[in-house]
Amino acid sequence: MVNDKVPEIHTAQAEPRVEPLATDGQPSAPEKAPENAPEISPVRRFLMGRGNSAFADSVFHWLMVLCALCIFGIVALIVWQLVVASQPSWHKFGFKFFYQAFVDPDTHQPMFWDPVNERFSALPFIYGTLVSSLLALLMAVPLAVGVAIFLTEMCPRVLRGPLAFMTELLAAIPSIIYGMWAVFVLVPVLREHVNPLLIHSLGWTGLFSDDNPTGLGFLAAGVILAVMILPIISSLTREVMTAVPHSQREAVLALGATRWEMIRMGVLRNARIGIVGGIMLGLGRALGETMAVTMVIGNTPEIHRSLLSNGSSMAAVIANEFAEAVSNMHLSALIEIGLALFIVTIIVNALAQLLVWAVTRGTPSQVH
């Protein structure tokens, strides 16, 4: 336990000192060359003169708190403004606003949105939002999960980066550009090729009638929405799938499973809560999507069973009519629709975030 350096130390301290106390800097070992009076260097003097910055720290702290509170402030602002501005319409129609139907005096057909006579019902827009969003989910979810499975479990490592990058790009494309593409490319394709096929083969279901030759309508909106929400669902699914520990995969493989069986039992089963969360996030985005939908859904405030007919959605009608709305009641009705949209998307998104958070145990920031 003794080593060769001990003698050196031994000489260095001729008499072992057990100083009872600390007096300022008076050197005690004899061979030390003391600077006698404790000369406080300029540096030390400078630093001792600096305060303890309690005030600056406090100001800084509260400034940051203020910034963080702005997040709550934004929510409060939205709720406050929308509630106040939608009062006239709420006052006049109450809850019926969301499901009533009027009758057009001339055609005796159901009528929902009548700015001229100031009779408003949000029913067609709720219908359109639901139909287009569900259509989108129907198309997007299998594709998104398929892509996620491919990228996490099957894809050669080399391709993974570029493909993931491409899905990120898809998520970043602005809505207006999707709308442009939908109007000039998608709708003509639907009009010329897809819709006739659907009418011909599936017309018996009643979901595809041929009254609307424009190619616009619920289907067009559903397709473009599907393309738009794909990246969100896919990237979230990928994230929760990669969060599943490898040991789970290995355990299933060790039982002699094929790759698909391993994915199904070892990964998807564990990740399914998160995947549901991802789907809900996609739904949330689809519910609120405005520009692309308003460009292809036809902007007709009517309810039809056919997926090929024109319709409207909550976001679309606001975008379409707001700038030209003249009467206060019209504006108020539109804002009330906006409030309803806000509440619904908040609930859907909150649930989705909770599910995702529960699985990934950390809150990845989603930049949609």
Added chain:
Amino acid sequence: MSRDEFKIRYNMRVLTDHTITALAILATLIVIAPLLLIFGQVIYKGASSLNLAFFIRSPKPVGEMGGGMANAILGSGIMLGVASAIGVPIGIGGGIFLAEFGRGTKFANAIRFTADVLNGVPSIVMGLAIYSLIVIPQHHFSALSGGVALGIMMIPTVCRTTEEMLLMVPHAVREAALGLGVPNWRSVLSITVKTASPGIITGCMLAFARVAGETAPLIFTALGNQFWSASLDQPIAALPLQIYVYALSPYDDWHRLAWAGSLVLIVLIVLAVSLVRFVTSRGVLKGAS
């Protein structure tokens, strides 16, 4: 089970496995296709219409050729400036709070959750709120209201990405600053934030690119303007807004301009996304131990 039964079942399982693989590949192709188609269309249609006039001329009256979208580019620029002035400081401040002061507290968790939820709120709702807040009292549409709407959209995004970047700064760096007796505010700003700054800046860029493409909130705040305007107090044009108006018009010439505008927008976005990837993949914190 007998050997034959086992063999049959096994073959079925292998078949299923291969089918699924094929479906997954198919799904990937189907997903990538729109991306390529959209990019292709925008580049093809847009490149031919993109010329100098696009960038320096304002729109000509209907029927006349040769107009541009200069006013829209300016308008977007002005509103994005206002938006950044609001969104970046407040967002970074919020991020600093979440990472440096509130870690683990219920309050911070609530803020973080709310920010994430806000990110999913439809942008048109933000526009409605600002319409009610600013446009109505002022009795006119304005660039200012458009900028504010975009700004409050930036706040949650910037806040969360700032927080994430700050959390990546190793604790050792903070301790070193504390150990030197550096005041907390100085340590956070000059050391922690500075170390994370490449990541924070790219987060801001991402938020910037995202709101640059937003149309819905501008429809009834900025309204759009066919003429050249640089005033904060007047309706103002914006690139995505102009694209929207032109796309829905019946004029071919305006359609061409809309494609050109789309190309400009997409290039901006691809640049931003690529830059973000580049910075975060190389490691945000160069040399941090």
Added chain:
Amino acid sequence: MGVGIEVATLNAWYGTNHTLQDINLHIPPNHVTALIGPSGCGKSTFVRCLNRLHETNPIARVTGVVRIGDLDIYKDAKPVEIRRRVGMVFQRPNPFPTMSIYDNVAAGLKLNGYHNRRSLDEIVERSLKDSALWGEVKDDLKKKSGASLSGGQQQRLCIARALAVDPEVLLMDEPASALDPVSTSKIEDLIFQLKSQYTIVIVTHNMQQAARVAEKTGFFLNGRMVEFDSTHKIFTNPSDKRTEDYITGRFG
């Protein structure tokens, strides 16, 4: 010039974990004092109580008296003020990654508002010389970043950074444990030279290191200080059986 440290009935907790129990000790000025003990015995927590770094953890708590010089650091001063007078070198070198070598050394001063250019140049040079790094970096002071140096150099940079603010006490928490043997011995030589100017407290799990550099040694076990005496006595003739067991390698 260093000062002595007096510790009386120091207790520290991490949450409900009573990490330090009733520590009493006098650390003499201008000496090197080593603290040894097995992992988790509380020696790191102890030094972190000396510069009030322990309390930065939200679940940490401290009671007792710590006097540096004649200053009760928990009652008479704020943490920021204490940390300017007590320097610390950590286990893993942690230079500021975005700063040059010069800025790293000057950080403690610049970030406290000291901006005298010429004076800073002198201080940086002197600190780097005192930490035996000057010769290796003097041509790249402002060009190279602090993080581009080797591990041993980074640690000496951190020592220079701590010295630049002219502390009265230098705390070193296992400063060489992450370094290779050559760097380790350089740092040990450094400590030897520095002790005439500062009071040094070094935590180490390497007993040979303690024997090499320290004049006094304290042995910690399970949050208590078992024995504190001259290094020679601890290693040749310890009073407590537990110390002897540790020294001879029976545990730890």
